[in-house]
Amino acid sequence: DAGITQSPRHKVTETGTPVTLRCHQTENHRYMYWYRQDPGHGLRLIHYSYGVKDTDKGEVSDGYSVSRSKTEDFLLTLESATSSQTSVYFCAISAISGAYNEQFFGPGTRLTVL
């Protein structure tokens, strides 16, 4: 399982509430990613990190923020959750970028926004 855990694994929340998802890795990998998976859209990149305090936006970053204060933790925050953010969220890690970028995924968090 590449030493990746996500918490919580399931969450139900109401529109307008803040939500934070946590990704924790034990591999000390430099790169960490947050994706969302929706029917008909596949997996889409939200944000990624290339080191402590170094983050950048992905394809669908609106409404999300991230933080990485330690190598092992990457947090995804929905400041004010909306129903369109109901999805399954996956964290991934990789050691390097480019041709050798093999990504390994966590078990996912199923988020429902009512």
Added chain:
Amino acid sequence: KQEVTQIPAALSVPEGENLVLNCSFTDSAIYNLQWFRQDPGKGLTSLLLIQSSQREQTSGRLNASLDKSSGRSTLYIAASQPGDSATYLCAVETDKLIFGTGTRLQVFP
């Protein structure tokens, strides 16, 4: 804009068949292509990674090929088993990983 397509969207075969899953992409400027397996309600498991300079990779009963110039990759599964039932995703690496929507495979006894 890079787009990744997987055909067919779903496939049902009897146990023992050899089968091919297809993945196509629109921009050949990729670093690598990765095949994943996803079981229902689970995360993704990396199966094979083919770098852009490579033509194929093999792992057990799985063989993945890459033709970058034509924008195509295939995943060949030999002697399929019911335990192979899952969704198979391909993804290409540019400056980020772009995923196809997957092929849902069912292998029945």
